[in-house]
Amino acid sequence: MVEEIFNINKKNFSEWYNEILKVSDLVDLRYNVKGFLVYKPHAMQLIKKIYQIWEEELEKAGHKPVLFPLVIPPENFELEKEHVEGFKPEVFWITKAGDKKIEKLALRPTSETAFYQLYSTWIRSYSDLPLKCYQSCSVYRYETKATKPLIRGREFLWIEAHDVFETEKQALEQVKQDMEITRKVLLEKLGVPFIFFKRPEWDKFKGAVSTYTADTIMPDGRILQLPSTHYLGQKFAKAFNIKFADKDEEEKYPYQTCYGPGISRILSALISVHGDNKGLVLQFDISPVQIIIIPIIFDESKTEILEAVKKIKNMLKEYRVEIDNTEKRPGEKFYYWEMKGVPVRIEIGPKDVKNNQVVLVNRLGQKKTVKQEDLVKEIQKMSVDMYEELRTRAEKYFNSMINDADSFSELEKILKDKGGLVRVNFCSVEKEGEKCAGIIKEKTGGEVRGTKFSESEKSNGKCIICGKKSNCVVYVGRAY
Amino acid sequence: MVEEIFNINKKNFSEWYNEILKVSDLVDLRYNVKGFLVYKPHAMQLIKKIYQIWEEELEKAGHKPVLFPLVIPPENFELEKEHVEGFKPEVFWITKAGDKKIEKLALRPTSETAFYQLYSTWIRSYSDLPLKCYQSCSVYRYETKATKPLIRGREFLWIEAHDVFETEKQALEQVKQDMEITRKVLLEKLGVPFIFFKRPEWDKFKGAVSTYTADTIMPDGRILQLPSTHYLGQKFAKAFNIKFADKDEEEKYPYQTCYGPGISRILSALISVHGDNKGLVLQFDISPVQIIIIPIIFDESKTEILEAVKKIKNMLKEYRVEIDNTEKRPGEKFYYWEMKGVPVRIEIGPKDVKNNQVVLVNRLGQKKTVKQEDLVKEIQKMSVDMYEELRTRAEKYFNSMINDADSFSELEKILKDKGGLVRVNFCSVEKEGEKCAGIIKEKTGGEVRGTKFSESEKSNGKCIICGKKSNCVVYVGRAY
Structure with a gap:
């Protein structure tokens, strides 16, 4: 549901x-x-x-x-x-x-x-x-x-x-x-x-x-x-x-x-x-709510749990922390705060109170039971690790979306099947190249985004459109 | 000059x-x-x-x-x-x-x-x-x-x-x-x-x-x-x-x-x-530059002074600090930064370097020679004291500008000679008082600013304009 x-x-x-x-x-x-x-x-x-x-x-x-x-x-x-x-x-x-x-x-x-x-x-x-x-x-x-x-x-x-x-x-x-x-x-x-x-x-x-x-x-x-x-x-x-x-x-x-x-x-x-199928994914540093505390409440242990929650919140004063005390079931709360992108969730139930521990879960689903005295240290580590993983994941996708094409038909196929940026040999990024760029745009919807800045990429090939000899490498992509 | x-x-x-x-x-x-x-x-x-x-x-x-x-x-x-x-x-x-x-x-x-x-x-x-x-x-x-x-x-x-x-x-x-x-x-x-x-x-x-x-x-x-x-x-x-x-x-x-x-x-x-006759006066907490360091340089001790300045700046990393290294004479620099409202000035000359001290001056002209090891503590104290003095000075002026008038002619005289807020008995701040307020406005340029909020001020007097009995006390002033 x-x-x-x-x-x-x-x-x-x-x-x-x-x-x-x-x-x-x-x-x-x-x-x-x-x-x-x-x-x-x-x-x-x-x-x-x-x-x-x-x-x-x-x-x-x-x-x-x-x-x-x-x-x-x-x-x-x-x-x-x-x-x-x-x-x-x-x-x-x-x-x-x-x-x-x-x-x-x-x-x-x-x-x-x-x-x-x-x-x-x-x-x-x-x-x-x-x-x-x-x-x-x-x-x-x-x-x-x-x-x-x-x-x-x-x-x-x-x-x-x-x-x-x-x-x-x-x-x-x-x-x-x-x-x-x-x-x-x-x-x-x-x-x-x-x-x-x-x-x-x-x-x-x-x-x-x-x-x-x-x-x-x-x-x-x-x-x-x-x-x-x-x-x-x-x-x-x-x-x-x-x-x-x-x-x-x-x-x-x-x-x-x-x-x-x-x-x-x-x-x-x-x-x-x-973002992912569950909703937003926000890094720890910029997230409006950095940590959401979710008490797992049963009638018989309610008082202890709420006390523990209060204590935990006090330990985390330097962070932006909220407690979800609504009437919703824990599962519902999990989904809600995951959708909002909150990077770290703390769950506290009766067992955790007894063992002086909490369950830490990050927005990428990694879960860890930690002693309360290690909480701040573990959250710091978790936030760094999560950021690293987000960035690595994003870079991996980004790099996978940069591809080479040796011919116009190859360019056309990549743009159609996959999108991203396609690296091709091109006659010129000066005024005289505009015609070839126009042909690409018209036939594929892709735009010549330009040459890589501050890194010289040279080719010995020919322009994939007009066939003129050229040492210019450009990136083509369909843009917003 | x-x-x-x-x-x-x-x-x-x-x-x-x-x-x-x-x-x-x-x-x-x-x-x-x-x-x-x-x-x-x-x-x-x-x-x-x-x-x-x-x-x-x-x-x-x-x-x-x-x-x-x-x-x-x-x-x-x-x-x-x-x-x-x-x-x-x-x-x-x-x-x-x-x-x-x-x-x-x-x-x-x-x-x-x-x-x-x-x-x-x-x-x-x-x-x-x-x-x-x-x-x-x-x-x-x-x-x-x-x-x-x-x-x-x-x-x-x-x-x-x-x-x-x-x-x-x-x-x-x-x-x-x-x-x-x-x-x-x-x-x-x-x-x-x-x-x-x-x-x-x-x-x-x-x-x-x-x-x-x-x-x-x-x-x-x-x-x-x-x-x-x-x-x-x-x-x-x-x-x-x-x-x-x-x-x-x-x-x-x-x-x-x-x-x-x-x-x-x-x-x-x-x-x-x-602000005062020298220019802006800014509180420590909000001033874009909180501390200006002015080296008092003579040719023979230039190197030591500049080194000391660097050391001092390093001690003040948590503050917004600038060093005035321009060619101007010290007096000129003092006037310039006072005009800009910078709350704390540090002067360092040859004698100060020798004695491991600096001269601290706040924007209100209070001067103090302090040991370098006490610098941070002294600046904190100076900033608090200066704020207190600014606020006290402002409140003193503000209170001196709130006066009572028992009659229209007294009101007129205070507004003309001094301005500020004049407390008077007035018929009503409901619709029916608008006519009397209009008379005040027309004759003195003063406006009925209203009744004090969250403090009931009652009078047993009569409206200074229409003479109607009233328990309403209002403040009149010429406004921007």
Whole structure:
């Protein structure tokens, strides 16, 4: 009976995903504006943790928090031509206040054009550089593609970091640092594997010189773009007249980068990559409830059990602990808290009280009877082991989903049967490769995601589409 | 010379305020949309701390974080008649996306009408109550009064908590709990004194049964409204059809409250109440930089001093510490960091290195030479003492600004000469008192702020305006 309530089979990933968002009480999709959703406490607690971890890493790397207005006046928004052309179709416009018509204001779809106008006054000399600021906020895009909760919406939560440097070399170093921050958080803290790509010329952020992104693979084999960094060169500096006096007293345009981890998307990756047929699986460090205590109560030993539970909870003050004292049967409670993703469960029954022990079970089903005096130590060990196993499992899947194809038909077959990222020889990621990429897209739905960043992968083969000799290796995948 | 740069005399409060926002690098007022400002790192770091403290207290009191969309469709917004009438003139409307006209959407001026529509689906039975959720976000109001940075703007940061209860009694208890949370944070953690008022009938939140607010007094004697709680009764429950099945299986409308600490305003109070002629004064716990180390360098002892500085910094790992290694003279550095409000300064010169000591100076000018081995202990003590002194100083000023007036002419004189809150006998805070309040407002600019909450103050006198016998005591003040 109970089992059936949460009988969510991850093999049907899309169904599983929609169901888990609902039953584990993460978001409410019934808000009556299309593309906008409500974050319920369970999601918001996770999001606050993810923000905290990410902001901490950004600050360690020298970034400082700021907050720019939500609204951008057209005179800013329209300064960088490519940028405005790219974003214009997606911008929400405010045109009225009360009953009055007012001069129109854009809701930020991203904040380059808000930040950089003031950066032109904040930056005077080389001693003001590097300037590295970030803001945590929501952005707004009138998506016309089908929206998908947490993955593509008209309002989403992110961080945007906007950095300014004296030299191109420093700016390109920042791209590497951003990748390092991404690795530290996404892989090391959240256990979500990814590849960092340099996107092809035709698939850049509008207004950027080049775009770098972290792609992960979802359980259905589709690719999800996670944080990206855009190298802006001097393009925005010129458009916004950002100049600095260098040591030689010459006025120069600085070089810029921007970095954007999408927090809503990262939550969706976290849920999807680690979740299983029983529901969510959350790592110990970020789980809103880290430990659930379930008393196994029989009438004759009720008092002792409840006392023991209280004692155990007191021993665990440094953790986020809850006790399930509801009237449900133990089995029901197990299923419920497993579905919610709580990493550690403590069971205490009459035998345990007598033997001064508890039963520890982690969310991956590993069970251990431990002495109460060893409890804290055992929980620490269990949380580390569980994280390691989650990460290993995720990496194993991720690696199994990266495959080589020597021909177009092989590519087509892998994308159809399995999905993931397919490594192929390709003519070029410069403008002239766009035609071949278009053919792949049209025939398979797969996109050329780019070349691996910071690792040179060279081939001696030929482009699988046009047959031109090429030393370029790209990854193709169907994306969200 | 240096002194003059920051020669900011708090006696001219308004000038002082505008100047301190600029020189201490809190906000940038040059953003090119009226009523919108940019929070620079110094302000944003403070704001993050204030949010953290407030959210922690709200969570201790059983609130959970959520996030509702920025946009509210008219069909929600217009459900509660009084509410919509009150807010309509101030609402920003989105009417376009890209080139397309879309159905208009309000930017939230406050989120009752976003929350409560879904609350009507979240609440089914008494076991779902109390429901206590909060969100930290920006809200948008097209203010037509003159805007003042952090105090009145078209975008401001706040928290809004929306609580639902089975009974009226529980809801009114929540008003008291909100006051307690306000006291804990505002007075005990931030050292900002206030009085909690019940607002008169004619000055309620639109749609509320009654409104309770914390008022503080600014250095110019004007009143600043800080957090407020609105008791909504069943008005919104009826408008949004929020019902629950009670234990007796009867369907009932619940009782609601909402609570809104305005974080931008609280920052302005914090700056204004504690700041002095040298600039900002920040408490140790919330200051972005808690300790500034200033090496007093002479050529012959440079190496030893810099080594000692490094050692000292290592001793203070649990604090937020910076070293000022710039080329400025020590005096200049002192002025700079005092202006920024840094609570503790450590000076280390050749004599100190020799004697294994440092000079500790707090932001209130108290100086002490301490042995290096006692440093941590002395800093802890200094930070506590400084906080106590700040709070005592603030309370002393606050209390001195609360005065009695027995007649209208006395009221007029106090408001003109001194400002603050003036306690007077008044006919009524119900609808029938509005006329007398109007006379006070017209002749003095003062507003009847309400009666003291949770303390009954009774008089046997007569209303200072109409002369009617009354036992009602109100406080009058000129407000921001």
